[in-house]
Amino acid sequence: METCGVAVLRRSPMQTLVEMLRCSAERTPAAPCLILRTETDRQCWTYRDLWETAQRVAAHLRAEGIERGDRVVLWGENRPEWVAAFYGCLLAGVIVVPFDVRAHEGFLRRIEEQTQPRLLFAGRSQIATAGPGHPPAQPLEDLRALVQSRVPVSLPPPAPDDIVELLYTSGTTGDPKGVILRHRNIIANLRSIDQVVAVQPTWRLLSILPLSHVFEQTVGLNMVLRAGASVVYVETLQPRLLFQAMAEEQITAMACVPQVLQLFLRGIEQEVRRQGKERAWRLLHTLAPFLPFSLRRLLFRQVHRRLGGRFEFFACGGAYLDPALAQRWENMGIKVVQGYGMTEAAPIVSLNSLAERNLRSVGRVAPGVEVRIAPDGEILVRGENVFSGYWQNEAATAAAFTPDGWYRTGDLGELDRAGWLYFRGRKKNLIVLPNGLNVYPEDVENALTQTGLVLDAVVCGLDRPDGGVEIHAVLLMEDPAQASAAVRAANRLLSPHQAIRSYSVWPEKDFPRTHTLKVKRAEVLAWLRAQRAGVPTA
CATH class of the missing domain: 3.40.50.12780 (ANL, N-terminal domain)
Structure with missing residues (x-):
């Protein structure tokens, strides 16, 4: 087995995300922290604004009868109020359950059954699309006005082992699983990143990935807040x-x-x-x-x-x-x-x-x-x-x-x-041929996109009647007439055992994708199974 060892971490007095934000707010209270741009407006929150609003959110949660360890859903587009609600929950010891803005009703209900949330902080458009029977919902867009009259209260600080959030998988192949992330997990990761990429306070990051995804939370938000830099949100991704x-x-x-x-x-x-x-x-x-x-x-x-x-x-x-x-x-x-x-x-x-x-x-x-x-x-x-x-x-x-x-x-x-x-x-996508050779679908997909003729591809192994396996590609094409030429060009870049033997052209403008733009392979393969008759060969 190959192993890569542990490097020594620099010591940091910050053991929780709450301590991290408090330190940044005390160090540079007037520095721009979160910026929201719309078609007609620009809002700028300073570090003091974020910290004070988060404190008021924590007081608001207590006033609503929500206690430490209770769960609150965050469901909305990226905006400063999302961040303030997130940190307000952490100040109150409340566990955050982020929802993807595009999550469907059945998925939401399954997660709510597991987590039993007491409250939803949600965007107006999300509230409008939600069915009946959800916990009480409060609009994120109105958060500042909602908590303005709340007076910050003294609350016990969170501990490193306290739960920050429950992050749920898509659940496309079964019941969704809630990943438990604690303060110590996230802080350890931020310390690691800081030793490799030292964020400067002058940096400004544009946030386009959803804050419900841990990659955006860590790299696009918490890493920035730790350094006293700025994040910019836009109302639409036009x-x-x-x-x-x-x-x-x-x-x-x-x-x-x-x-x-x-x-x-x-x-x-x-x-x-x-x-x-x-x-x-x-x-x-x-x-x-x-x-x-x-x-x-x-x-x-x-x-x-x-x-x-x-x-x-x-x-x-x-x-x-x-x-x-x-x-x-x-x-x-x-x-x-x-x-x-x-x-x-x-x-x-x-x-x-x-x-x-x-x-x-x-x-x-x-x-x-x-x-x-x-x-x-x-x-x-x-x-x-x-x-x-x-x-x-x-x-x-x-x-x-x-x-x-x-x-x-x-x-x-x-x-x-x-x-x-x-x-x-x-590991689950690996194609094992009858002769024992392995084919990584990603290598074949890479060869297809390198031709310049294919926008994207999903590659899998199809069982043949004779017991063999053939490499099949589902192609996303700008010009479907170029599909055969693309496969021939890709095969010239591949080893013989990797060669594409058959293909299908995806009938829509794009593959189905997750909120982080990954192709939903299971849906593409389900479509392919229904199209097996009459598949053209290369």
């Missing part, structure tokens, strides 16, 4: 408003998933084609890898102007990142800092740094975290950041850990001698 916010707010970084990088790049390249500058674009990308970053930024100054002129890097995680996609951004003088993790690890397990980036790796193991590669290639994780279990689900908790206490990630990977971790794919 490209015009995003680019306007990036320019006017002087955005320096963004936490994102690979699909966001692809969407941004696709928009830029569409403009290049519209202007008839494809040849110059290809030439610049050929030259750029041999130039220092300062010159790359000069060569692609129009791109940087479009991104506001101060943009430095993407913090990317949540799904497999095609190294070729990352390289395109690096060519343009924008760093792509990739990491790897999961909700159960709060979430960071490994990460690259701003100074040293291996685009084929998900980084080196974070300080304070241990990684071991099991004999079957599964990545096992242990550390203070790793959760203690699933809410009221002893069986799932026991199944998630090895007998000696390592968390089973369900991911396949490799560690090299230099300590770089490589993600190979999900």
Whole structure:
């Protein structure tokens, strides 16, 4: 077994998220903390504003009869009031249950049955779509007015082992599982990140991933609050408003998933084609890898102007990142800092740094975290950041850990001698051929997108009547007539055992996706099973 050891962590007096926010508010009370931009307005909350509103929220919860250990749902779009409600709950010792804004009614009810929440802080649009029978709901948009008359009360401070939140899986293949994250898990992760990527108070991050996701909470919020930097929220994710916010707010970084990088790049390249500058674009990308970053930024100054002129890097995680996609951004003088993790690890397990980036790796193991590669290639994780279990689900908790206490990630990977971790794919998606060779779907999907003809792909193994297995691709195409050509081009990039033998073209404009833009593979494969008759072959 391969193992990567633990680095010594710097000591920090902050043991809880509440202490962390209080320290930042005392250090820089008037500094901009949270900014919300709408079509017609701009709101700026200082660190003092956030801290004082969170205290009033805590007093409001007590006045509503909600006690320590009770659960409160947070269900709404990213905005300063979401953050104030979150920290108000923590001040009151109340456990937060974040809901994805796009969660369906059946999912909400299953989670409510498990957690028995006393109250919902929700956006107006979420309240409007909710069916009957939910706990009392209070609009996030009205939060400040709602708690303005509440006088902060003296409350016992949370302890490091107190529960911060219950983060639920999508539940597409069974009952959703609530990941228990405690203050010590999240603080340990923030300390780890701080030793690799030291956030500066001058940074401004644009938040586009949902705060119901732990990646955005840790990298797009808590990491920023810890350093006294700023977060910018936008009311809608329309490209015009995003680019306007990036320019006017002087955005320096963004936490994102690979699909966001692809969407941004696709928009830029569409403009290049519209202007008839494809040849110059290809030439610049050929030259750029041999130039220092300062010159790359000069060569692609129009791109940087479009991104506001101060943009430095993407913090990317949540799904497999095609190294070729990352390289395109690096060519343009924008760093792509990739990491790897999961909700159960709060979430960071490994990460690259701003100074040293291996685009084929998900980084080196974070300080304070241990990684071991099991004999079957599964990545096992242990550390203070790793959760203690699933809410009221002893069986799932026991199944998630090895007998000696390592968390089973369900991911396949490799560690090299230099300590770089490589993600190979999900263990459950691995295709094992009759001759014993393994095919990682992510490798084949990567080859398909590299052709430039495929927007996205889902690859799986289909059983043949003769007992064999063939590699099949479901293709998301801009031009379906190019599907056969795309498969032939991809096969030239693949080893013979990886070759795509059949394909289907997805009939809609996009695959079904999660709130973090991951493809819902189960839904795509369910569609494929219904389409097995008459599948075209390559």
